[in-house]
Amino acid sequence: MSDIFYQYKTLQKPIELVIKPINNEIKFSGNILNFYEDEKNDKLSIKITAKVSDIKTILPELLQDESKYLDLILLVKSVKSIFRKCYIFEKNESIYKSELILHKKDWRSDIELSAILILKKDIKEYDGYASSKGTQLGWSSSYKIYFDKPEEKSGGASMDIKWESFSGPKLFWLNDHYSKDVYTLDIPKGNKMPKIYLNTDIDPHLKSLIEEKSTKLSTLTSSRDLMFQTISNSIFTQLLTDCIIEFNNHLKDYSDSEASKDIAIESAWEELPEWKKQMIENYSHKILPGSRKKDSLENLKELIYDEKDAISEISRKILNIAQNSSEHSTQKVFTEHAKLLLRKEKRI
Amino acid sequence: MLKFSEPLNKEDLLEYFNGKKFETIEVDFEYDENHKKDKFLYVEKLKAQINENIKKYDKKTILKYDAFFSKIIFNHLKHLPRRELTDVRFWQYIGLEYLQNYIWIRWSREVNNIKLLNQDQKIKIIKSFNQDENEIWSSITSRFLGGSSLKSLTSRHAISRLFWPFKILEDEDLVKLCFEKQDIAVAVFERQYGLHPEAAKAFIKNISLKYKNLEKKNIQLEAKKLNRYFATINADYLDQNSIKKLLFI
Numbered sequence: 001m002s003d004i005f006y007q008y009k010t011l012q013k014p015i016e017l018v019i020k021p022i023n024n025e026i027k028f029s030g031n032i033l034n035f036y037e038d039e040k041n042d043k044l045s046i047k048i049t050a051k052v053s054d055i056k057t058i059l060p061e062l063l064q065d066e067s068k069y070l071d072l073i074l075l076v077k078s079v080k081s082i083f084r085k086c087y088i089f090e091k092n093e094s095i096y097k098s099e100l101i102l103h104k105k106d107w108r109s110d111i112e113l114s115a116i117l118i119l120k121k122d123i124k125e126y127d128g129y130a131s132s133k134g135t136q137l138g139w140s141s142s143y144k145i146y147f148d149k150p151e152e153k154s155g156g157a158s159m160d161i162k163w164e165s166f167s168g169p170k171l172f173w174l175n176d177h178y179s180k181d182v183y184t185l186d187i188p189k190g191n192k193m194p195k196i197y198l199n200t201d202i203d204p205h206l207k208s209l210i211e212e213k214s215t216k217l218s219t220l221t222s223s224r225d226l227m228f229q230t231i232s233n234s235i236f237t238q239l240l241t242d243c244i245i246e247f248n249n250h251l252k253d254y255s256d257s258e259a260s261k262d263i264a265i266e267s268a269w270e271e272l273p274e275w276k277k278q279m280i281e282n283y284s285h286k287i288l289p290g291s292r293k294k295d296s297l298e299n300l301k302e303l304i305y306d307e308k309d310a311i312s313e314i315s316r317k318i319l320n321i322a323q324n325s326s327e328h329s330t331q332k333v334f335t336e337h338a339k340l341l342l343r344k345e346k347r348i
Numbered sequence: 349m350l351k352f353s354e355p356l357n358k359e360d361l362l363e364y365f366n367g368k369k370f371e372t373i374e375v376d377f378e379y380d381e382n383h384k385k386d387k388f389l390y391v392e393k394l395k396a397q398i399n400e401n402i403k404k405y406d407k408k409t410i411l412k413y414d415a416f417f418s419k420i421i422f423n424h425l426k427h428l429p430r431r432e433l434t435d436v437r438f439w440q441y442i443g444l445e446y447l448q449n450y451i452w453i454r455w456s457r458e459v460n461n462i463k464l465l466n467q468d469q470k471i472k473i474i475k476s477f478n479q480d481e482n483e484i485w486s487s488i489t490s491r492f493l494g495g496s497s498l499k500s501l502t503s504r505h506a507i508s509r510l511f512w513p514f515k516i517l518e519d520e521d522l523v524k525l526c527f528e529k530q531d532i533a534v535a536v537f538e539r540q541y542g543l544h545p546e547a548a549k550a551f552i553k554n555i556s557l558k559y560k561n562l563e564k565k566n567i568q569l570e571a572k573k574l575n576r577y578f579a580t581i582n583a584d585y586l587d588q589n590s591i592k593k594l595l596f597i
Contacts, residue, residue: 073585079498081434082512084543086584105376105429118585133590134581147431254579263579270540274497 008130009058011138015072016051017115019143031143035104043103048074050089050096050115050140058117058137060126070137071118072096080109089115107147114142139262161196171197182206185235187242191273196235219344222337229326229333236322240283241315243276248304248311265301286321287314349375349391350445351438355496358489364444365470372441375432394424395446402453407460410453414510414527415520417450421507422514433515434501436494439508443492451506455491502537513537516545517552526552531564535571541583547574550591558595570595 019028022045026038035044055066063069073086083106089096102111117138125131164170167179174184182202187194198210212224250268269277285296288303304310314321323330350372356364364370397420405413425433432438443451452459458473459465474489494505501508502516513533514523526533536542536551551574559566577594586594 071585073582075582075584079540079543081430082502082516082543083430084540084584086582105431108431108434116582118582132581134583134586136580136582254576267575267579 007128008135009128009137011052011054011058011117013053015115015117015138015140016053017113017140017143018049019113020047021045022047028143031141033143033145034149035102035145036148042105043101044145045101046099048089048098048100048113048115050074051094052096052117052138055117058129060123060129062126063123067091069120069123071120073116073118074098074100075114075116076100076111077113078107078109078111081107081111083107083111086116102145104147107145109148110144110146110150112142112144115140136263159194159196161198163200164197165201166197166199167201183231183235185238187239191275193275194239196231217340219340222340225328225333226337229328229330232326233319233322233330236325237318239279240287240321241318243272243279244304244311244314246276247272247280247301251305261302261305265305269301283321283325286325287317349377351375351432351435351441353437355436356440356493358493361489361492362471362474365467365474367467375438376429390424390427391442391446394421397424398447398450402450402462405453407453414530415524418510418514418523418527419520421511425511426515433508433511436496436500436505436508439494439501439505440492443505443507447507451488451491455488455506498540498543499538502542503534509533509537513548516543516548518545519549522549522552525556529562529567531567532562535567539571539575541575541578544583546586546588547578547583547591550588550595553588554592554595 021027021033023041026033026035026041026044033044035041038044050072052072055070056064059066059069072089072091074089075084075086077084087098087100089098091097096115100113116136119130119133119135119137122133123131130137166174166181166184168175171184171186174181178184179201180199182199184197184199185194186197200207209220209224210227212220214221247268250271251264254264254267272280280300281297284300285291285293288296288300291299307313351374353371353373356370360368360370398417401413401417401420402410449462452465452470453462456473458469458476490500490504491506494500494508502512503509513526516537517523517526526536532552532555536548541547542551551571555567555570556562558570574591574594581594583591
């Protein structure tokens with residue numbers, strides 16, 4: 001049977017990939033090796049073996065000589081090292097073998113190693129089978145070797161907040177019907193960061209309140225905080241919605257192009273601007289509070305791919321995600337303001 | 349040779365032009381076969397050659413000489429270990445300490461004569477609002493700083509964006525083709541397949557064969573189309589001819 005995500009047959013079971021350092025003192029923890037912790041060795045020699053089950057199932061009955069039509073490759077990828085290359089495994093009976101020497105001087109950040117089964121050449125088209133040279137027919141899980149300590153995740157670039165007239169040429173789309181509004185969000189196309197604009201033409205009292213710098217608790221500062229909370233909730237909602245919708249749109253593009261699930265997700269993710277990736281990554285555990293924090297991003301990507309209603313389900317909760325994602329919870333800010341006003345009223 | 353010990357950000361850049369000295373560390377030359385030579389010689393020679401050449405071009409013509417400067421930069425720095433050549437702190441240091449004049453002339457609209465550019469004007473330019481890009485910081489900041497994404501070194505930083513295409517394409521004529529139309533360089537070196545030399549070479553060689561008038565929208569369309577093929581087909585396995593076939597399907 002062909003896979004649900006493919007128009008052609010792929011391996012039913014993942015390729016078994018085993019990577020072992022030749023030096024017995026160096027050991028992977030699961031699929032990860034923190035080689036940056038090893039101060040004694042400047043190079044790492046590894047032995048790589050792979051096993052492919054039921055390999056003949058992905059070839060048409062008339063073309064069963066797998067050595068003629070299939071190659072197993074080791075893909076070595078490191079974006080931070082500006083490097084990607086594949087090496088063809090040598091086959092020894094049923095085991096595929098390769099060796100690699102990695103010098104610290106050649107790598108930055110991390111490298112990812114995985115095995116992929118590839119169609120070696122163009123073949124005649126058979127219904128349900130791949131026919132183009134280079135088509136990926138099976139995958140292993142990947143191994144990671146870190147040459148530098150992974151960077152702490154940062155909040156990424158920040159958004160600018162600017163005062164601007166909503167009647168002026170810069171925000172021309174607001175001129176006709178929205179020129180008296182208080183705030184707006186501009187999400188430009190491409191990689192540029194969104195910007196928040198506050199209207200310079202608002203009432204001077206309101207402007208003065210928004211510009212109030214005091215941190216001392218008072219009706220004035222509490223009202224200001226309440227306004228900020230309301231503005232930030234709506235901005236957050238709009239930003240997160242935009243990020244998720246764009247990811248979903250890219251996913252649809254790649255799903256239509258016969259890509260596998262993993263590759264569709266990876267490719268769609270790659271198309272997103274950096275700030276959108278950062279936004280989804282930072283709040284994935286708020287969107288999926290039932291997921292373990294470290295799994296939430298991958299779970300979210302898969303959910304959007306797998307469930308056609310995922311976007312509308314997230315949209316139903318997005319205002320609540322916003323209320324719980326800012327530095328101060330909305331419930332707390334609103335409650336404190338209510339308490340302050342009611343205490344004042346009692347005193348009067 | 350030195351590099352900054354931490355990557356600089358926009359605020360640091362302003363402080364740099366205000367005269368602040370940032371901490372530096374040694375670039376790792378240990379493995380370089382020529383390491384016995386004066387470590388500073390490479391970059392001092394590079395600086396001298398670049399400065400000599402920027403005198404020959406005015407503001408308008410220098411834009412057309414990316415391939416020329418790419419070759420000079422590549423030839424002077426090619427012996428450095430990849431680990432250093434992929435370090436944004438290294439490129440930031442080279443750009444600010446040695447090749448600053450080139451960056452101002454190539455990337456700042458306001459600078460016509462480098463001799464007349466003083467510290468205050470530099471700060472003014474860095475802080476200036478970029479009307480076209482609708483940015484609060486001048487766009488030249490990314491040419492000094494690079495960034496942290498894939499494209500920061502292959503496409504954004506003013507010096508590394510000239511080094512890496514030469515390193516990947518390995519051919520002067522291809523580098524010329526690549527920079528002839530900036531949209532080609534952006535389309536290839538801001539995508540992951542651009543890191544695979546065969547894919548980068550095939551795209552650059554063939555895009556101009558497919559489209560006589562290289563319009564931006566066609567370049568972007570073909571780059572995205574190729575990216576989609578690489579969702580099912582492994583780019584790293586294919587040679588240039590196979591990739592060429594994909595471009596002409």
